[in-house]
Amino acid sequence: MSDLNQLTIAEARDAMRAGKMSSQELTEACLTAIEGAGALNAFVHDSADLAREMARAADQRIRAGDGAAMTGIPLGVKDLFCTRGVTTQAASRILEGFTPQYESTVTQNLWDAGAVMLGKLNMDEFAMGSSNETSVYGKSVNPWKVDDRELTPGGSSGGSAAAVAADLCLAATGTDTGGSIRQPAAFTGTVGLKPTYGRVSRWGTIAFASSLDQAGPMTKTVRDAAIMLGAMASVDDKDSTCAEIPVPDFEAALTGDIRGKKIGIPREYRMDGLSDEIDALWQKGADMLRDAGAEIVEISLPHTKYALPAYYVIAPAEASSNLARYDGVRYGRRATLGQGDGIVEMYEKTRAEGFGAEVQRRVMIGTYVLSAGFYDAYYNRARRVRALIKRDFDQAYADGVDAILTPATPSAAFGLGDMAQKDPVEMYLNDVFTVTVNLAGLPGISVPVGLDGQGLPLGLQLIGRPFEEGELLNHAYVLERAAGFASKPARWW
Template sequence: MSLTDLTLAEARDKLAAKEIRSAELTEAYIGAIEATRSLNAYILPTPDKAREMAKASDAKLETGKGGPLEGVPLGIKDLFCTEGVRTTACSKILGEFIPPYESTVTRNLWDAGAVCLGKLNLDEFAMGSSNETSAFGPVMNPWGSDNQRLTPGGSSGGSSAAVAAHLCVAATGTDTGGSIRQPAALTGTVGLKPTYGRCSRWGIVAFASSLDQAGPITRTVRDAAIMLTHMASVDDKDSTSVDVPVEDYEAALERGVKGKKIGIPKEYSVDPMPEALAAFWKQGEEWLRDAGAEIVHVSLPHTKYALAAYYIVAPAEASSNLARYDGVRYGARVPGDDIIDMYEATRAAGFGDEVKRRIMIGTYVLSAGYYDAYYLRAQKVRTLIKRDFENVFAQGVDALLTPTTPGPAFELGGKQDPVEMYLNDIFTVPVNMAGLPGISVPAGLANGLPLGLQLIGKPFDEAGLMSIARTLEEAAGSFAPPAR
């Protein structure tokens, strides 16, 4: 077994037992990153920084004073500000911006002893479902080939591809409408979107502030539990972070599903549903039933409005958040005849087409005369969506089982229509609208490509959610992309 084949749990345990050194593990990943540059998962590898951090970790491990993630090499989505390391959100408008501060999530990881391998590719400002809107070019799904260039999903496509291709032990991601779970499903990895407020948003470049949430992409559910334990925290710098105790999520995996009630929402049975996807969904039910869970059928009547409401709320918040990129304070600047001309020229050159599209939609729905008709109505629908979930959980349901995506990975450039692209988030968006935790677990292969199943949990019940996810994982088995 190669060092890069170790899961996070295995690498952590071997490092703590001094069976391997962080320096050699880190060097193995640096070599793997260089050998797979064609995937375009990393936009900024940081080998020198990684070696320096690994050396410091080995010194701590030698004295037995290492942290819980001491020496473990991670990849960081380029939406997380990293002190002294370029952060761009994969947009031209941030140029060569180097933050003088560290995001709370990455600070938590470094405090736990983790090693930074570099910054990972994403859709520009996290706006996309295929990682094709990045200013640094698209990421290639390692399940594809030179003859079949597949998307790794988005926006956390660099994170999912890097984990699937063993270019880091685990990676950080962000999820606004499915941007952790959808790419995880398309790459055969595990993607966890925690409850809104579970992880601090401070130092993460904002897309839609009431929807964004950080989470991990990993190879196993156990690894996701370990990552969340060290990513989550309350934060005085983020008023939306919630002061709920961080559990030992890894220990909670042993709870299992016996006696749990799992809901199957009828509204997620879209027409037409691919035969393989329907079969895996049914198989997931059987796996959970065989493990001792009770399966019940439930209804979430306002689910059908979730996608439309999301694409009003998210662009509205994006248009406000992205108003700060004006060429004055930081990032790129395009000269103009006066300050207004400079604003316009900078934003025209700095933003990509998808970001411009969402800014325009958001500005429109917030404008005088349309605010009540669109934005306010969408927020009311959002409340109804949240209430649907609350009603189901009030009936004793512990979690919901659904598909993660409408199908497997598609070819890059295969979806030119924006609406067709937005439909990739049809199963994931309701979770963000309600602020709930969700996790995608690999369910199997359809025509040689991975498909995922999604579990949706009660607020701040990530522990219970992951114990159920582990049961699915054990039943389905693991899947690795073909060697490149």
């Protein structure tokens, strides 16, 4: 078999079980692809020796008949997940040189299942960004290209999306606080699943906004997302927000039958600025689901227009609290101090040189909205709006809706640097279709459905009921099969 790195998880699993190839061969193919893809800047910390060791162990496990679905599958890991003995920086200068002596629950679950770690992936600093331009490692580049420009792979899981789209790994871990799995997936023609809040443990994943963050798989197909989520998810006593709900067989839920299911189309998502191409794709997606036997109904989510303002109060508030631990005292970077400098100067200098501009901006916004004079005016009001947004979804599901179909992004991938000089709010608007899902704690998935006029991928988003990822994945599976998206970026790197 040639081009092993282009296989899906399901294809590789079946081939290894049939003895047609080994995990070592598959891993070497991915490592070779990574070496030749420096222009994408997707992988930022190398763990090739560890990958080879893990692949050998996986092959032994498969030969012994003890292989799980993910055994021997080479993965990329977003730099937000703590990995024992491998540098973890959250793409920030302030965590320079930090090497955890423990493993995040998500990555431990994957290694227990026999998966192989190829290395750590680029991202926006502390997951704060929508373009992968705030990283201390420099920008990651989308493998899709239509002209001379370098395009964004999206953010914050931009390195994960670029690596999967370019076949540098079979799949990757991502995290999603306001769309950071789904938006990059849409920009790169890949599948990105954000599970229900509490389905996947957050322990050992560096926090951005603790009530919004959720880890999930970024894969080449919906089936792969189902397989990988089954390995990532678990009950975890170390995370008090992790739900004590058994993990079902998500792959078994992919029946391809959605006859009689009710799909909601929220009228509030038809907003100003939505491109004609994406609106037409949205209608096409609804037609595909209708042709598969689903009933398409218009629904109302009346508080949608308040989602972005509420999100950009709550998320920075939680970030300012979480990032207070990076002070130059216990671990990570400490600034060089001058004679006579005290602890206050150490804090100021360390944070000024350790945090990038976007992180500083969000920490300052968060500190402001939590301050005594503004707590009720901003933070408490945003929390009340969040409850109303969740209630909108609860009402839609109570009325019999099984899933909700929306665009994933307001546009295709834009050029790197295009928004750098603009008002930051312009960048924040990229999250307009995704933040509601995080505020309500719901599962959401982005599925590639077509190309725009330039030839760039476009995705649609499906939103499901809480803890019903199996049903959501089945809807996505039907949409994926109907769309028949098989385009790949032409190799230029």
